Amino acid sequence: MASASGSFCGVCEAQDVVKEAAFWCPECNEGICTSCEKHHRSSRGTKHHEITSMNDYKQLPPIIASINQYCPEHDKKYQLYCSQHEQLCCPLCITTNHKKCDLLAIDEIVKTSRNSALFEIMEQNLKEMKNNIDRIVEDRRQNLEIIKQQRQGFQTDIKEMRAKINIHLDKLEQEIQQDLQAAEQKVMSQINRFVQKVSDHEKTIDELQNNIAATKRFATDLQTFFGGKMFEAKIQEEEKFMTSLIEDSGYNKYTYNVN
Ligand SMILES: [Zn+2]
Ligand SMILES: [Zn+2]
Ligand SMILES: [Zn+2]
Ligand SMILES: [Zn+2]
Structure with missing residues (x-):
């Protein structure tokens, strides 16, 4: 060996x-060169051995290639299979560890295993598992696609909502500006009327000042006496007007009422 x-x-x-x-x-559990191959094929002890090319042998997965026909413990060829221990046994194994076990002849098991449907079933199972994985991955991918579409939908909604709010705010702004202008216009005309009224009285007061000054300088005593009475009455009227101005709401400051 x-x-x-x-x-x-x-x-x-x-x-x-x-x-x-x-x-x-x-x-033999060993390699054979081209020179030794002829002898191996014709020699009595080895001519029934089924040899394979080294290339084919190297295609085997290591875990399978490592399964050989000899018991490493006793260096004897396996002959039986113990189904209780799921172990291959050489004649020496049987006498030591498997005395009471049910043993099957390897030649018999091996014959049936190559023809059994086990490999087809395993291959079918693996194929189905891969199909399932593909389906699951595709399902998640579609899930992601839906999420993406929903997000885009939300973004569109937000944009539309935003545009509506903008339009609404523009309209509000315009309305408020119009209201403000109208209010200012109203206050302006009220104040203009008020100023006009006050300046009319100012003219009257100017006139009275001039008349009183002239009367003081140039009038006779009689004229001064009666003129004084007239001026007094007129000044009282103007004082009444001034009082009414202060009491009148027209004198209050105008402000905006902004809510
Ligand atoms: Zn051999
Ligand atoms: Zn050789
Ligand atoms: Zn053994
Ligand atoms: Zn056993």
């Missing part, structure tokens, strides 16, 4: 010759 290094011919290695293996014999 050579070590299963795999890359070199086991037979040559045993004779200290290093030669690359071109074939693999699972029965």
Whole structure:
């Protein structure tokens, strides 16, 4: 039994010759070079061994390639399978660890396993799992698409709402400005009327001042006496007017009533 290094011919290695293996014999659990292959095929002990090309052997997953036909503990070929321990057994294993176990001949199990539907079922299961994964991923992708569309919908709504609010605010602003202008206009005409009225009286007062000054300088005593009475009466009228101005609401300051 050579070590299963795999890359070199086991037979040559045993004779200290290093030669690359071109074939693999699972029965011998070793590589075979092209020169040794002929002998391996014709020799009585090995001619029934099913060898495979090294390329095919290397395609095997390592976990499968590591399953060999020899018990590593006793270096004997496996012959039986213990279903209780789920273990392959060589004749020595049986006498030590599986004395009371139900054992099946490996040749029989192996024959049925290649023909059983197990691999088809496993492949089918894996295919279904992948389909499920595809479906789940597609479902999430669609979910995301819906979320995206909803977000865009909300953004459009917000923009429309914003535009409506802007229009409404523009209208409000316009109305308030019109109201303000109208109010100012109203106050302006009231104040103009008031100022006009007051300046009329101012003229009267100017006249009285001039007349009194002239009377003082140029009038006779009699004229001064009667004129004084007349002026007094007129001044009283003007005083009444001034009092009415102060009491009148027209004298109050105008302000805006902004709510
Ligand atoms: Zn060789
Ligand atoms: Zn062999
Ligand atoms: Zn064993
Ligand atoms: Zn057992």
